[in-house]
Amino acid sequence: MPHLHISEFKEIEFPLSEDGVSFNFIADNINHDEEKLISVTLDGDDFFLLVKEEDNRSLLKSDKLTRPASIFNVHKALLAYAKLAKLDIISSNVPEQQKNIHLEEISSLKKVEYFASNFKPDKEVRIEVGFGSGRHVLHQAAQNPDILFIGIEIHRPSIEQVLKQITIQNLDNLLVLDYDARLFMELIPSNIVGKVYVHFPVPWDKKPHRRVISTSFIKEANRVLKVGGQLELRTDSENYYAYSYETFIAFNKTILHINKNKDIAISSKYEDRWKKMEKNIYDITMINEEESPDLSIEGDFSFSHVELSSQEIELLHKQVKKFDGGFIHFERVYKIKDGVMLRLSMGSFDRPEHLYLIINKGVAEYFPSLPLKSYTNLSAHRFLEKMLHG
Ligand SMILES: C[S@@+](CC[C@H](N)C(=O)[O-])C[C@H]1O[C@@H](n2cnc3c(N)ncnc32)[C@H](O)[C@@H]1O
Known part of the structure; x- marks a missing residue:
């Protein structure tokens, strides 16, 4: 993750531009002044840089939630x-100069929009x-x-590695997305996908709500798959296999193929590791018919006039509100020039969305972009809209 360690953070006069970069405003965390x-x-691209005060120095880096597609x-x-604020860079x-050609010129890296x-x-x-590592998708x-x-991947170094390979191998049929795959499935039009590969997902034995395979993921996979299309799960975890099998078979109608220790055309990095350890590998293939x-x-993410005062909004900090099928967590509250900014996670429990909301003189807007248009996000939005109305 690119960052600067500086001896002391200094504010500039917002708004200000330098070298094609516009700095629009600053938001101060109300509960953590560091x-x-x-x-x-x-x-x-709209995104945030994050400033963190540490012992005797400060850190400047990109904010994870709004990180732009290009690291450049x-x-x-x-x-x-650093130039505008005349920051003293320690490390x-x-x-300083060199552009990351692979990342800047690559057109394979797409934003979710x-x-x-x-x-x-x-x-x-x-x-x-x-x-x-991308071995399987690059081969395919x-x-x-x-x-x-x-x-789709959420691990940035893996994404960068695969983008380099796309350029080296001159592939024009592979798009890469840095996003939670569970949310992504809800965007894809119906009946256009031939295969969904889920190879060696993290088993998340202690946090099952983070698993990729879930009832809603399978439902969405069925919707996006063409007739005859397949969802291919491959795992070395007997526990994950058993959990997934139960989740698949709970559907009223389904076709499943089960394989144990099947060889496929290309063995991934993880697969090589498990094979060396002589672990069993399980495949569940679901066929959509x-x-x-x-x-x-239907629906949109607009807000009517916000009736809560700034003080009332600030008090939402750390509150979790539940509604049928989902929740809203008010994670952080920031003060901005004429209003308040909230960091929220909201939507469904197994596929929450993380985003910012700016409330300025009674006008509320998601920032920098709207939530993904899913049923649960729209329900969460309606719930939030009612709360802000007082
Ligand atoms: C155990 S690795 C397996 C990687 C590869 N499929 C293989 O077989 O070598 C699991 C990968 O899934 C990614 N991942 C986990 N949850 C994800 C999610 N919700 N959306 C997209 N990628 C995810 C992790 O970052 C990790 O790189």
Whole structure:
């Protein structure tokens, strides 16, 4: 993660621009005065830089929630802020000059909005969830040039490694997305996907709500799969296999194929490790045999005038509100020039969305972008809208 360690953080006069980077405003965490967020706009991307006061020094880095697709833009913003505020840099892992060509020029790395707005591919789509080292998805994309692959991962170093390989191998049929795959499935149009690969997902034995395989994931997979399309789960964990089998078989109608120690065309890094340890490998393949209705979700994320006062909003800090099928957690509260900013997690328990909400003179807006249009997010929004109305 790119960062600068500085002897002391200094504020600039907001708004101010440098080298094509706009610094719009600063948000101070009300409950933890060692944390601030700086709003940045660069190349049409809105994101935050995070300032953290540490013992005898400060840290400036990108905020995880709003991290832009290109790491080069984070580098540029960090250096521009340091220059404007005349920061004394103690240590840094940001290259001063050199651009990361792979990341800047790559068109394979997509933001989730690319898929949310009118994604209508003209070929079959295959999705790999949590591609890790990328061995499997890169192999598949090279072998099947007529199929569009979407690789989804949340581990940034793995993403960067695969982006480099896409450039080196000159692949134009592999798109990469840094996003939670469980939320992503809700965006994809119905009946367009040939295969969904979930290979060696983290078993999360102690936090089962974080598992990729769940009733709602299987439901969405069935919807996006074409007739004859397959969801392929491969795991070395007997416990995860048993949990998944139970989850799949609970559906009223389903076709499952079970395999033990089946070899597939390419062995991933994890698979090699388990094979060396002589662990068993389990496959559950679910075959979809029904055409699904088109994806259509009604509703929007607008707010009416906010009636709660700033003080009342500040008191929401750490509160968790539950509604039928979901929740809203008011994680952090920030003071901004003319109002308040909240960091929220909201939506369904197994696939929550993390986002910011700015409330300025009675006008509330999600920042920097709207939540994903899912049924639960819309219910959470309606619940929030009512709460802010008082
Ligand atoms: C155990 S690794 C397996 C990687 C690869 N499939 C393989 O077989 O080598 C699991 C990967 O899934 C990713 N992951 C976990 N939860 C995810 C989610 N909700 N959405 C996308 N990726 C996820 C992790 O970052 C990790 O790289």
